[in-house]
Amino acid sequence: MKITQLCSHPIIQAPMAGGATTPELVAAVSNAGALGSLAGPLLTPLAIIEQAEHIRRLTDKPFAINLFVQTRPQIDYAALESAKQLLQPIWMSLGWNALPTPTRWCEDFDAQLDALLIARPAVASFTFDILHASQIQRLHDAGILVVGTATNLAEAQVWQAMGADAICLQGVEAGGHRGTFIGKQEEATLSAMALLQQVKSHSHVPLILAGGIMHGGDIAEALQAGAQMVQMGTAFLTTDEAAIHPAYKAKLLELASGNSAEGEEATMQTRAFSGRLARGVRNRFMQTMQTVAQQVPAYPIQNALTGSLRAHAAKTNDTELMSMWAGQGAHRVRKMSAAGLIATLITELQQHQST
């Protein structure tokens, strides 16, 4: 079975860690004939199993589960104190005397993978690193298709050589974290289309294009250029079923309202929130931290360290301190139900294909 045969439409709703990809969103997407994806990276193993069960109560269609491939970090407590000092302008502006030390850094990947195998989605997608051959074998033995994320040709070739069933090509326009694991994240600067042109002659597995795809016309162009499917994240953030913070959703809708002059400049990439390069809506946090962003500790340490600040921002509706991950197409979001968005995308795609 190929990934393209799992659903009627060539659209994957991107996994989006942080609450956006609710079981309701994943199921609505799959019920509408596309492939919904549950973001597992920040979920406990038990929550992965429970949310997969929840999805199955809402749909009998295939869906995907996604994980960050990561190892538990070694904590250097002296370096941690320096990292807290880099964040001082932010926590002092809130009147705090100190930044709390996190009690947890990230979930245990091996336990998450075991949970994913129990949940048995049709597709498992991975980002941040490559799996071991034995892990891919376990997924294949369970009948699960494996999708690897690549931001350059070398990564696409490694995933293919390791036996991935499809590769998600993530262009620089993409919202959220970069999946780069070979070379510097800052050097993975290819647009989705340029990446597709580089990879397609070297590939014999389906290619899924991600980054800045917002309308049916963008899907038509991606398919025309040789992609078999597209993966769309930002476009789904403003659907009714996506459970992002209401102020973050409102900010995206404001960008799309025509009252904002920022357009494609509304987002930027930063390491400052998490220690891994990620694209989101520009705000005071990013701007304040810009000069020291190269010095912050790597993911997941910085991500855990900024957790209390982001939780405070959420509680106080402060979009200047939230991580509002979104792609370069943020100013083209639309407010509708997930099923409504998919129906709209398919109508637009067909219009473009017939002209």
Ligand SMILES: Cc1cc2nc3c(=O)[nH]c(=O)nc-3n(C[C@H](O)[C@H](O)[C@H](O)COP(=O)(O)O)c2cc1C
């Ligand atoms: C809010 C948000 C969270 C994301 N979280 C994840 C994630 O957990 N796992 C992952 O593989 N990709 C994640 N991504 C990246 C998407 O998989 C995809 O590459 C990206 O959304 C495509 O670009 P677009 O946002 O312009 O459509 C995230 C993207 C966004 C916008």
